[in-house]
Amino acid sequence: MAPPPELMDELVGEILIRLPPDEPEHLVRASLVCKPWLRLLTDPGFLRRYRAFHRTPPLLGLLHRLQVVQGDPEPRLVPTTAVPLLPYPDLRRSRALDCRHGRVLLHVLDRGGSFLVWDPVTGDKHRVPDVGIPWLIYTAAVLCAVSGCDHLDCHGGPFLVVFVATDDDDDELVxxxxxSSETGAWSTPVCLDNGYESYAQHMQRALNLTRRIYNTPYVQPRRVALVGDEIYFTLRWGNAIVKYDWGNNxxxxxxxxSHxxxxxxxxxxxDTSLGFAYIEGSSLYLWSRKVNSEGAAEWVQCRVMELETMIPVANPDDKAFVVGFAESLGVIFMSTGVGLFTIKLNSGQVKKVDEPGVYFSILPYMGFYTPDCCTLSSPARPRSH
Incomplete structure (x- = not known):
């Protein structure tokens, strides 16, 4: 019997391009079938088409942060697929702060307070010097700094690290x-103080509530939201939201x-607006900050989702908490006594992604893992800078 005819390269490419990015092991296995398939699946042109075809980088792993009183979680990147992400860097004391644009930001606590920007796919590491702010509590973000980048393949290239904190020395200001990795320097810190009317009002409300104790404007150690060139984070007491426009400092x-x-x-x-999500009772409330017909920004409630029959709980007293969001995937993370779950906002699909534990702020690591990544992460590649 004659062997079956070989598929044309163009047809093979059209088939392989449709393999799901959230199950990247299929692409890796396909690259092992034969040398022509390996050449195709590592070809830069095919990879650009693959990323453009799917558009949304999938979730590859998770880190998370806890509140200050809870200490630090075990330093590990929990994989959510079968791909072999590189192990967490060998650091004596570190704290994960953010995952964004193919990078992980770590605070190295035993080396003078420096930071490490790490790529779990390629293994690249970049040291960032101490910020020079005597922080009491803080959060931070790592961002791709390439102008016009679509963030579908952010491996290497310049980056930014944004740092926001409650200063421990200077009257506890925010x-x-x-x-900038291009200049190798931090910008001059900008302060939020009583010169801002909204900040002064927030501090007065905190004083009234706490009777002059525990009114420090703590920056919450949550993952920040990135909207355009602006970073949004929250302060303790009343969910006050602070916007940092780093371009204009x-x-x-x-x-x-909701306070x-x-x-x-x-x-x-x-729609690229700022969103705000919380759970009250057994319902998830979603708000969006919209610009009205008069040009003023206002909060609009855009959705309410009933969770009682959607998210598993351990017992009648168990409650669900929102603990994170994966922006490009339209996914919210929720924690219950049964485990850590994702819920897709467009479909309501629920998926368990980790075991029960204490969660406060999930740091989702997203990116395309393609067969060329196996070459990028080889031991022969230099990975520290």
Whole structure:
């Protein structure tokens, strides 16, 4: 019997391009079938088409942060697929702060307070010097700095690190600054103080609530929301939202749609507006900050989702908490006594991604893992800078 005819390269490419990016092991296995397939699956042109075809980088792994009183979680990147991400860097003491644009930002606590920007796919590591702010509590973000980048293949290239903190020395002011890998320097910190009317009002409300104790404007150690060239984060007491425009190096405040919910998430909505999510009772409330017909920004409630029959709980007293968001995937992370779950906002699909535990802010690592990544992460490649 004659062997079956070989598929044309163009047809093979059209088939392979449709393999799902959230199951990247299929592409890796396909690259092992034969040398022609390997050449095709590592060809830069095919890879560009593959990423453009699927557009949304999948979730590859998870890190997370806890509140200050809870200490630090075990330093590990939990994989959510079968791909072999590189192990967490061998650091004596470190704290994961952010995952974004193919990079992970770590605070190296035993080396003078420096930072490490790490790529779990290629293994590249870049040291960032100490920020020089005597922080009391803080959060930070790592961003691709390539102008016009679509962030579908952010491996290498210049980056920014945005740092926001409650200063431990300077009257406990909120400060922010940004580091550029191109200049190798931090910007001059900018302060949010009583010169801002909204900030002064927030501090007065905190004083009234706490009777002059524990009114420090703590920056919440949550993953920040990135909307355009602006970073959004929250302060303790009333979910006060602070906006940092790093391009103009200025801070401002925004009142939230809800002051009373403790576990909240700031996120990028599908229409690129700022979103705000929280759970009250058994319902998930989603708000979006829209510009009205008069040009003023206001909060609009855009959705309410009933969770009682959607998210598994351990017992009648168990509750669900929102603990994170994956912006490009339209996915919210929720924690219960049964485990850590994702829920897709467009379909309501629920998926368990980790075991039960204490979660406060999930740091989702997203990116395309293609067969060329196996070459990028080989031991022969230099990976520290």
């Amino acid at each position: 400060k922010a600054c940004v580091y 200025c801070l401002s405040m925004i009142n939230p749609p 009373n919910s403790y576990n909240i998430v700031l996120m990028l909505m599908e």
